Amino acid sequence: MTDASIALLGGGKIGEAILSGLLGRDRTPADVVVCERDATRGQFLADKYGVRVVPVDEAARSATTVVLAVKPQDIETLLAELAPHLTAEHLLVSVAAGIPTGRIEQVLPRGVPVVRCMPNTPALVDEAMTAVSAGANAQEHHLAVAEQLLGTVGRVVRVPEYQLDAVTALSGSGPAYFFYLVEAMIDAGILLGLPRSLAADLIVQTAIGASVMLRDSGEHPVQLREAVTSPGGTTIAAIRELEVHGVRAALIAAIEAAAKRSKELGGG
Numbered sequence: 001m002t003d004a005s006i007a008l009l010g011g012g013k014i015g016e017a018i019l020s021g022l023l024g025r026d027r028t029p030a031d032v033v034v035c036e037r038d039a040t041r042g043q044f045l046a047d048k049y050g051v052r053v054v055p056v057d058e059a060a061r062s063a064t065t066v067v068l069a070v071k072p073q074d075i076e077t078l079l080a081e082l083a084p085h086l087t088a089e090h091l092l093v094s095v096a097a098g099i100p101t102g103r104i105e106q107v108l109p110r111g112v113p114v115v116r117c118m119p120n121t122p123a124l125v126d127e128a129m130t131a132v133s134a135g136a137n138a139q140e141h142h143l144a145v146a147e148q149l150l151g152t153v154g155r156v157v158r159v160p161e162y163q164l165d166a167v168t169a170l171s172g173s174g175p176a177y178f179f180y181l182v183e184a185m186i187d188a189g190i191l192l193g194l195p196r197s198l199a200a201d202l203i204v205q206t207a208i209g210a211s212v213m214l215r216d217s218g219e220h221p222v223q224l225r226e227a228v229t230s231p232g233g234t235t236i237a238a239i240r241e242l243e244v245h246g247v248r249a250a251l252i253a254a255i256e257a258a259a260k261r262s263k264e265l266g267g268g
Contacts, residue, residue, distance in 0.1 A: 010036065169261075
């Protein structure tokens with residue numbers, strides 16, 4: 001094994017985003033191997049990024065850091081195949097949604113460090129929000145490796161693992177909530193007589209501008225909203241309708257449902 005090597009198990013959207021982020025920073029294609037069961041997808045990644053696509057056992061032998069980037073329903077099969085090839089010298093970084101470190105550690109050799117990560121799909125544009133948590137055997141330097149790895153596709157924060165179901169519901173699934181709201185707002189523009197393309201341009205740029213203000217202004221969302229909300233104006237009329245229809249309560253309930261589902265996935 002070589003300390004410079006990373007094995008990426010799973011070449012889907014998040015896996016490819018991590019791969020792209022790594023190669024865009026301080027890694028070369030020679031530093032990374034990929035394991036992808038779909039031969040067509042594997043060939044695509046090999047052609048696009050110049051990486052080697054190898055079986056699971058070779059991936060484990062090639063690398064000290066192994067990244068699990070598969071769907072939760074596929075992790076049991078993969079771990080059973082991977083476990084015989086891991087030692088305490090490896091670091092296993094999991095981005096499988098909802099799967100706790102304890103469940104992974106149960107099927108691995110004793111002492112293998114595991115770091116659980118929850119990125120989101122803006123990793124595809126290097127704007128992810130990722131939370132990382134240490135398993136029972138992971139030390140400070142293991143967390144640092146995971147932070148550096150996921151830091152190639154956005155921001156990283158550390159949280160205790162018991163908070164990761166909430167993180168999954170809030171930021172892991174979060175992009176979908178924004179897309180849903182944008183979709184509804186575009187439909188509203190069409191209802192009011194705007195062409196779809198114009199409505200989309202207006203809303204997408206508005207969303208970008210509002211996000212930058214949230215990130216950079218240092219002001220609370222309430223302050224930013226109130227700055228747009230004039231007495232007796234158009235915005236307060238819209239806000240009243242949102243409150244009448246229970247949009248705030250529905251959004252909170254939706255995120256609670258996502259957290260519950262994350263816990264269910266974690267329990268197998």
